[in-house]
Amino acid sequence: GAGVSQSPSNKVTEKGKDVELRCDPISGHTALYWYRQSLGQGLEFLIYFQGNSAPDKSGLPSDRFSAERTGGSVSTLTIQRTQQEDSAVYLCASTYPSTSVWETQYFGPGTRLLVL
Amino acid sequence: DAKTTQPNSMESNEEEPVHLPCNHSTISGTDYIHWYRQLPSQGPEYVIHGLTSNVNNRMASLAIAEDRKSSTLILHRATLRDAAVYYCILRDVGGAQKLVFGQGTRLTINP
Numbered sequence: 126g127a128g129v130s131q132s133p134s135n136k137v138t139e140k141g142k143d144v145e146l147r148c149d150p151i152s153g154h155t156a157l158y159w160y161r162q163s164l165g166q167g168l169e170f171l172i173y174f175q176g177n178s179a180p181d182k183s184g185l186p187s188d189r190f191s192a193e194r195t196g197g198s199v200s201t202l203t204i205q206r207t208q209q210e211d212s213a214v215y216l217c218a219s220t221y222p223s224t225s226v227w228e229t230q231y232f233g234p235g236t237r238l239l240v241l
Numbered sequence: 242d243a244k245t246t247q248p249n250s251m252e253s254n255e256e257e258p259v260h261l262p263c264n265h266s267t268i269s270g271t272d273y274i275h276w277y278r279q280l281p282s283q284g285p286e287y288v289i290h291g292l293t294s295n296v297n298n299r300m301a302s303l304a305i306a307e308d309r310k311s312s313t314l315i316l317h318r319a320t321l322r323d324a325a326v327y328y329c330i331l332r333d334v335g336g337a338q339k340l341v342f343g344q345g346t347r348l349t350i351n352p
Contacts, residue, residue: 129284156338158338158339158340160340160342167342167343167344167345168285168328168340168342169342170339170340170341173338173339175338181338181339184339216284216285218284218285218340220338229287230277230285230287230340231286231287232283232284232285232286233284234282234283234284235283235284
């Protein structure tokens with residue numbers, strides 16, 4: 126079946142502009158995660174959505190970052206007033222169920238963001 | 242989550258077995274050992290996980306030391322497609338759902 130999809134694949138923007146990154150999780154998956162992979166920083170958690178519960182935003186690096194998940198499916202990660210240090214690959218993952226520590230997270234291909 | 246230590250890089254030859262080590266000396270009794278890998282230009286993908294006993298699946302085997310302070314991911318017959326960064330991750334049964342990635346081991350497979 127269809128996996129996690131993300132769009133756009135690549136995004137180039139100018140410093141100070143806002144960007145929106147989209148994630149379509151696997152159908153029926155109740156949990157959705159955003160991660161960021163920066164050169165030299167490795168993979169880091171950003172935010173986690175589970176059903177109708179309040180999201181875990183503990184990984185968001187600043188208040189310029191926000192995310193929404195509409196209708197329990199598609200999610201949008203928004204970065205306002207982008208900075209050059211925001212350049213990274215932004216990865217989305219989904220899973221079902223989410224209450225088990227052994228559940229597999231399925232990752233999308235990522236969006237490569239370059240801030241000039 | 243407890244910390245894991247892996248070699249930065251390893252190299253092996255095609256069609257030979259590969260043993261990828263992971264040290265986790267501070268592992269707790271409720272930590273599961275997970276392995277993910279990330280192929281070039283792709284998102285990470287699940288490989289295998291275990292708690293105490295050795296585990297096998299179609300991708301790999303996981304050998305867990307008796308004291309659980311280390312584990313080894315075994316690729317029985319490496320192919321060029323197995324070239325990737327391999328991450329060993331501990332997940333507490335009562336902890337957060339997020340994955341905490343370390344630096345991983347970059348595996349190179351020679352033809």
